Amino acid sequence: MMFLFKNIFSHLCGIDPVMQKRQITIIDIAKKLGISKSTVSRALTNNPNVSPETRKAVLEVAKELDYQPNMLALGLIKNETRMLGVIIPDIQKPFFAAIVSGIQHAVARMGYRTIIAQSDESPQIEKENIQALMLSRVDGFLICHTRDTRNFDQIKMLYQKGFPLVSFARICQELPIPKVVEDDFNGLYTTTQHLIDCGRRRIALLAGPKHLLASKLRQQGYMAALRQHGITYRSEYVAHTRFLHEHVKAAIDQWLALPEPPDAICTIYDAGAIQLMEILKEKGIQVPADIAVTGFGNDPAACLVVPGLTTYEQKPYDIGLVAGKNMLDLLKKRFTTIPSEMTISTGSLVVRGSSG
Amino acid sequence: MMFLFKNIFSHLCGIDPVMQKRQITIIDIAKKLGISKSTVSRALTNNPNVSPETRKAVLEVAKELDYQPNMLALGLIKNETRMLGVIIPDIQKPFFAAIVSGIQHAVARMGYRTIIAQSDESPQIEKENIQALMLSRVDGFLICHTRDTRNFDQIKMLYQKGFPLVSFARICQELPIPKVVEDDFNGLYTTTQHLIDCGRRRIALLAGPKHLLASKLRQQGYMAALRQHGITYRSEYVAHTRFLHEHVKAAIDQWLALPEPPDAICTIYDAGAIQLMEILKEKGIQVPADIAVTGFGNDPAACLVVPGLTTYEQKPYDIGLVAGKNMLDLLKKRFTTIPSEMTISTGSLVVRGSSG
DNA sequence: GTGAAAGCGCTAACAG
DNA sequence: CTGTTAGCGCTTTCAC
Numbered sequence: 001m002m003f004l005f006k007n008i009f010s011h012l013c014g015i016d017p018v019m020q021k022r023q024i025t026i027i028d029i030a031k032k033l034g035i036s037k038s039t040v041s042r043a044l045t046n047n048p049n050v051s052p053e054t055r056k057a058v059l060e061v062a063k064e065l066d067y068q069p070n071m072l073a074l075g076l077i078k079n080e081t082r083m084l085g086v087i088i089p090d091i092q093k094p095f096f097a098a099i100v101s102g103i104q105h106a107v108a109r110m111g112y113r114t115i116i117a118q119s120d121e122s123p124q125i126e127k128e129n130i131q132a133l134m135l136s137r138v139d140g141f142l143i144c145h146t147r148d149t150r151n152f153d154q155i156k157m158l159y160q161k162g163f164p165l166v167s168f169a170r171i172c173q174e175l176p177i178p179k180v181v182e183d184d185f186n187g188l189y190t191t192t193q194h195l196i197d198c199g200r201r202r203i204a205l206l207a208g209p210k211h212l213l214a215s216k217l218r219q220q221g222y223m224a225a226l227r228q229h230g231i232t233y234r235s236e237y238v239a240h241t242r243f244l245h246e247h248v249k250a251a252i253d254q255w256l257a258l259p260e261p262p263d264a265i266c267t268i269y270d271a272g273a274i275q276l277m278e279i280l281k282e283k284g285i286q287v288p289a290d291i292a293v294t295g296f297g298n299d300p301a302a303c304l305v306v307p308g309l310t311t312y313e314q315k316p317y318d319i320g321l322v323a324g325k326n327m328l329d330l331l332k333k334r335f336t337t338i339p340s341e342m343t344i345s346t347g348s349l350v351v352r353g354s355s356g
Numbered sequence: 357m358m359f360l361f362k363n364i365f366s367h368l369c370g371i372d373p374v375m376q377k378r379q380i381t382i383i384d385i386a387k388k389l390g391i392s393k394s395t396v397s398r399a400l401t402n403n404p405n406v407s408p409e410t411r412k413a414v415l416e417v418a419k420e421l422d423y424q425p426n427m428l429a430l431g432l433i434k435n436e437t438r439m440l441g442v443i444i445p446d447i448q449k450p451f452f453a454a455i456v457s458g459i460q461h462a463v464a465r466m467g468y469r470t471i472i473a474q475s476d477e478s479p480q481i482e483k484e485n486i487q488a489l490m491l492s493r494v495d496g497f498l499i500c501h502t503r504d505t506r507n508f509d510q511i512k513m514l515y516q517k518g519f520p521l522v523s524f525a526r527i528c529q530e531l532p533i534p535k536v537v538e539d540d541f542n543g544l545y546t547t548t549q550h551l552i553d554c555g556r557r558r559i560a561l562l563a564g565p566k567h568l569l570a571s572k573l574r575q576q577g578y579m580a581a582l583r584q585h586g587i588t589y590r591s592e593y594v595a596h597t598r599f600l601h602e603h604v605k606a607a608i609d610q611w612l613a614l615p616e617p618p619d620a621i622c623t624i625y626d627a628g629a630i631q632l633m634e635i636l637k638e639k640g641i642q643v644p645a646d647i648a649v650t651g652f653g654n655d656p657a658a659c660l661v662v663p664g665l666t667t668y669e670q671k672p673y674d675i676g677l678v679a680g681k682n683m684l685d686l687l688k689k690r691f692t693t694i695p696s697e698m699t700i701s702t703g704s705l706v707v708r709g710s711s712g
Numbered sequence: 713g714t715g716a717a718a719g720c721g722c723t724a725a726c727a728g
Numbered sequence: 729c730t731g732t733t734a735g736c737g738c739t740t741t742c743a744c
Contacts, residue, residue, distance in 0.1 A: 023721090025720095026721075026722070027722095035731085036730065038723080038733095039729085039730055041723060041724090042723095042729090042730085045723080047723095049729060049730080051730090054729080054730085068490065069491065069721085069722080070493065070721050070722070071492050071493055072432045072720085072721080073720075073736085074721080074722060075736095076429055076432055076721085076736045076737070076738095077722060077724085077736050078723085078736090079736075082492075083439075091447070091456055091457050092454055092673075094448065094450070094453075097453045100472070101447050101474065104447075104473075104474060105474075111488075113489070114472065115469050115470065115472075116456070116472050117460075117469070118457065118460060118461075132467075133469070136427050136439070136469060137426065137427055274660070300656075300657060301656060301660050304657050304661050305660050381736095382738070383737080391714075392716075393715090393737090394715060394716080394739080394740080395715075397738065397739060397740085398713090398714085401738095403739095405714080407713060410713080410714085425738080426737050428737080429736075429739090430738060432722095432736090433719085433738060433739055
């Protein structure tokens with residue numbers, strides 16, 4: 001519910017907004033000094049072909065008139081906006097918020113601004129956002145696809161048109177562009193191995209959608225760790241979710257109904273692990289005594305639950321930083337080479353109570 | 357640590373980026389049809405003064421050539437960018453992330469894009485961001501100040517220049533512009549009263565900086581609740597922090613050294629409450645048995661700590677939504693009235709274990 | 713209906 | 729060093 005109040009300060013502030021005042025242009029400065037606008041332009045852009053006195057006079061008048069250069073006019077000429085389009089699924093997820101922060105800090109130094117667009121995990125909105133940002137003529141795109149994006153026509157179209165492109169976190173593999181990802185494989189390899197080291201042998205996996213690359217890689221890490229230790233992979237121990245609470249619940253019920261229920265559950269995302277722990281607690285099952293649990297990501301929440309969640313720590317801020325730097329590289333050598341490396345940001349195991 | 361991999365797909369993707377291809381303009385369309393660019397423009401902008409056949413032909417060729425209107429040129433003429441500047445302290449705080457999300461969803465419908473700039477709680481960076489976004493010629497500003505912003509010259513300057521302005525969360529009181537805030541007073545009144553209802557009498561307050569409006573209002577809510585119940589206000593029970601962990605620790609130490617230490621602690625922010633609970637746990641003090649604790653905000657973390665944190669739930673997403681709508685109103689009736697209402701988003705008490 | 717011309721604010725090539 | 733001219737891509741008079 002919301003309340004409205006008339007602002008009691010309205011009449012007291014004593015500042016009047018100057019509506020509609022035509023903006024000051026270089027022509028105003030030129031007129032005032034009786035010189036041509038080209039000279040003013042030169043003075044303002046540090047062009048050497050201006051006498052020091054003229055420059056000084058121009059700068060003075062510019063300040064006096066509070067002149068603000070019009071970036072639109074400038075952009076029209078240089079055909080650049082110094083704006084970058086950042087497309088993410090959901091800014092409210094700490095993981096993406098941290099990446100965005102990293103990107104911004106990386107590119108702000110070079111005077112680039114970022115336009116953030118959320119796809120809300122909808123491929124359709126993702127498509128519309130790309131379209132809209134293209135029209136806004138951003139200088140480049142940093143894109144993290146939705147979970148369900150399977151058709152990469154839009155980003156291919158951008159590539160074809162020659163837009164500088166960086167793909168991060170949920171990447172498009174089909175294009176030779178810079179990519180920045182978490183170390184999915186190693187993350188699950190590490191947490192799974194940790195559970196094995198803790199003496200667990202019946203280790204289940206709470207995975208993601210089958211088509212999602214990150215999910216696939218994490219599952220491969222899990223399987224590799226099992227293999228390494230001579231533990232047979234059992235498909236009934238693997239549950240694929242679409243990251244919804246119901247799926248987690250269904251997975252547990254299924255596992256507990258098994259003749260040999262798992263003694264540990266590896267998850268590929270912290271939120272799932274935390275939901276898991278809550279459900280187990282409701283059922284009176286002890287974590288880690290009965291079932292150990294691990295996560296992935298080291299969400300802010302991971303250290304707050306009880307017991308603390310053992311997890312693989314990622315550094316989303318660093319991922320953003322690297323993605324931003326890659327974009328700056330592309331922008332710099334725009335017309336020479338296209339680097340198409342994949343950067344893998346390695347994390348580290350954070351051991352807390354949930355793994356025993 | 358990061359690893360680099362040469363992308364093995366580089367040679368396989370079969371799509372070639374068309375570097376530098378000059379963008380398609382209305383002149384290309386005009387030439388192809390042997391008509392003037394004015395007619396093309398008219399056809400594209402739904403101007404009635406075009407024959408249906410001409411329009412159809414233009415639309416066809418436009419699609420064929422994949423024509424994209426140049427927003428910069430358009431903006432230069434109309435003097436608008438359909439971009440809004442959003443200035444927040446830190447996108448990684450769930451509170452601000454939710455607000456940003458609300459703003460975006462509110463304005464996206466009307467075709468506005470948002471440029472997010474983080475001030476990192478630095479008044480200096482806040483100032484630079486305002487400056488930069490003004491140069492980028494955004495159509496309006498939605499601003500949440502840093503904790504330490506005391507000088508509002510920058511935003512006043514924007515106001516004076518006639519920019520549509522909305523102030524949210526940490527607002528500037530000195531200007532007659534729309535403001536959207538949480539219900540600070542009521543929040544602390546409510547949590548304090550709840551503690552009193554739980555039988556507590558020696559209630560301390562973990563407050564914020566004295567100069568910060570939200571902090572002042574919350575303290576007033578706390579004091580009003582005490583007064584209401586005939587409990588004497590004791591200044592030694594109030595600690596002002598600058599939201600740092602050390603300050604929280606110092607406050608506790610001070611309170612515990614008192615001849616009559618508090619039996620409850622009201623805080624004005626969840627993060628502080630959670631830090632508080634951790635420190636108390638370390639000291640072997642039981643929450644809520646020995647000391648009850650309440651928070652403010654209902655952070656995602658509030659339901660994860662043990663015991664759960666009793667807190668006043670805010671709806672930051674709604675605050676963003678309202679702020680965005682206010683901005684749209686300003687933009688619509690830009691040259692008529694300036695609404696200057698204050699919208700107060702009311703929350704509600706969420707009772708969990710920490711209050712007993 | 714359509715075309716020619718002016719102009720949004722600025723830079724850049726070309727003369728002096 | 730400085731002024732003139734010609735655009736950047738588009739809309740918008742103003743003629744016809």
